[in-house]
Each structure stands twice: as C-alpha cells, then as structure tokens.
Amino acid sequence: LGKKCFALRIAGRIAYDEGWMAEHMLIMSVTNPKGEEKFVCAAFPSACGKTNMAMLNPGLPGWKIQCVGDDIAWMRFNDKGELRAINPEAGFFGVAPGTNHKTNPNALESCMSNSVLTNVAETEDGRFFWEGLEDEYKPDVKLTTWLGEKTTVGATTKTPKAHPNSRFCCPASQCPIVHPNWEDPAGVPICVFMFGGRRPEGVPLIYEARTWQHGVMIGAQVKSEATAAAEFKGRQVMHDPMAMRPFMGYNFGKYLEHWLSMEKPGRHLPKIFHVNWFRLDKNGRFAWPGFGDNIRVVEWALRRVAGEDIAEESPIGLLPKKGSIDMSGLKCDWDAMFGLDKKYLLEDIEETTKFLDDQVGSDLPKAIKEELADSLKRIQAM
Secondary structure: OOOOOHHHHHHHHHHHHOOEEOOEEEEEEEEEEOOOOOEEEEEOOOOEEEEEHHHHOOOOOOOOEEEEEOEEEEEOOOOOOOEEEOOOOOOEEEEEEOOHHHOOOOHHHHHHHHHOEEOEEEEEOOOOOOOOHHHOOOOOEEEEOOOOOEEEEEOOOOOOOOOOEEEEEEEEHHHEEEEOOOOOOOOOEEEHHHHHOOOOOOOEEEEEOHHHHHHHHHHHOOEEEEOOOOOOOOOEEEHHHHHHHHHHHOOHHHHHHHHHHHOOOOOOOOOEEEEEOOOOOOOOOOOOOOHEEEEEEEEHHHHHHOOOOOOOEEEEEEEOOOOOOOOOOOOOOOOHHHHOOOOHHHHHHHHHHHHHHHHHHHHHHHHHHHHHHHHHHHEEEE
C-alpha cells in the first residue's frame, strides 16, 4: 500500500464519520465562451486520462480550463447546500509514459523544474525520457533505461525504456493553468460528477444518471481495462467502483450507503454522468478523438446541468439526443459512439451484479440492489 493509499483511506474513514466525502477525483474549472465558470469532478481508474482531463487543452474556441486538482477531492456541503471541493494535495503525481506535448502539454510544463521523476530513462546529457517522448529527441540520442541498460531513443528494446508506472511528481503551483483559487479553504462549488473507465465496447461516450441513487449505482459499476498502476497483468476488465478500489478504507457497502446519505433536503447535488473516451469502432480504432475534444462532451453535460432538453431515455440512463453534442470539424460516427447492444448490456449488468454480490454481499444497500434489478428489467425490455 504505497503511494497515496494510506492518506486517502484515512481521509475516507474520517469523512464517513463526519459526513463529508474524500474521493479519487480531479477538480477542474470550465469557463464557456460567455465567461460562465462551472466546476466538475471526475473519477477514473488509473491510466484513463484523469490528469489529461484536469489539464485539458480545449478543442473548441473560446473555452478555458483551469486545474484545481488532478487526483483527490475532499468535499462537504456548505450552509447554502452547495457541495464545495478542495484539493488536499500540494502537487501532481502522474503516470509519465504517454505524457507529451500532444496529450498533456500542461503536465509536461509543470515538471520542468523542482520535480522528482521515478523509474524513467535518462539521456546521456541528463534529460528524462519515457515512451511517448520519441518526437522530442533524435533517434540516435543515447540513453540509460530505468533498468540501467544502455540504448538509444530510436532502438527497439524488449522491455519499455521507462517503467509503465513511472511517475512525475511536481508542485501544482508550477502548472501553467492552475486555478487562482486552487488553495482556497472554502473550496469550489461542484455541479457535475463524472465516472468513467477504459471500455473498448458496449458503453456509450456519455450518459446521464436519472437520479442520485441511479448515479451511485453507475459509480459502483465502474470498470476498466487493467493498467500498469494496478497489480493485475494483461488486458482484462477490472472492477474499480467509483475508481476507489485501491483506496477503500472501510466496508464498501457502508461506503455506498454514505454516498446515498448525501441526498438530503436543501442540498444541490451534482448531476452524475458516465463517460467512455475509449470505445472502439468496428475497425478497432477509437470511435472518439478524445483529448482536447472531450470539451465537447463536458459542454453537453453542463448544458444538461442548465436544464436544456437535449437528452433522451435509454435502458442505461439518459443519452444525448442525436446531434446534441457539437461535432463540428470532426469525422465521427454517432452510432459507433452511442449504439447499445442488448446482449452486451445484459452480460455487463449480470456480471456487475455478481461482482457486487460476491464482494459486498449482504452489506450492499437495498437501494443499489433495486437500481440493479431495475436496470436489468430495462435492458431485458430492449
């Protein structure tokens, strides 16, 4: 249990006792072209683009993203019933491989000084290297891999040059788009929760929970393909409820009850969404471009918060009405991103129910059991 497991476990347990929330979530500020600022929290398992999303470079003109935090959110309701979030961390602890000027220029700029890089490769002249930085160097640049082997940037090696879970650790204050209020003890008001994972098939780009209770069930069924930060090897789908599996410090049934207990009169609960940037089309390519274009999906969610009628019922939740996400300039197949397959969804909900039965058993809250049964009925009626 290295890393932040202890800190988040302890915070989660105190939050349970005291009635607040400690979650594995980024906190981002999103300002639209009219200058309206909203705050979003998102929980994704490791290596599903949480740091990239927290420091998004928007692919639509006039939008602005600022980062409050990329990993942990402590949240409590204030006297007005707003859910306010702070980032308790002093910096970013991000997965290095795959971070580059295309995927996350802001993260790269953040770790150019006063930073610790672990298990990365080092060039002969003392610069860092990891998979994803090939375009920054000439192929004949000599380097030492994380295992101490001598090679060059362009050489093919049996093992990665940087460990797949190598990290950069840098002060958040160095992030070019850090929010001016990122250390404000009053926190920022959250209006959207997003859950998501790497789901190559079956799960749409975005859908919305019908109710808070339905949203808690959606969070409980978060799954992802296994990644380097987890202990399982190979590509297999792994459950990571609320993206909290490695950080759970007490009985998971009680944790779900705690989430359900947040719904009280006078509170403005965030709307809950599930996103999937990683769905593949029939040719095995990503159906959605991701990265900066994810702003288009965030925009749709914020329009839903504003009460726009741009969603329609589906067996799994509220889906965007066709054409309600701004696709200008993109070549995307709507059906490849939003099509629902009854057979897949049936297998998926049955597998989720079995997982929760096995892992949580009699501690699974009645409300979640009812939501699972309701989902199964809706999918069967497709």
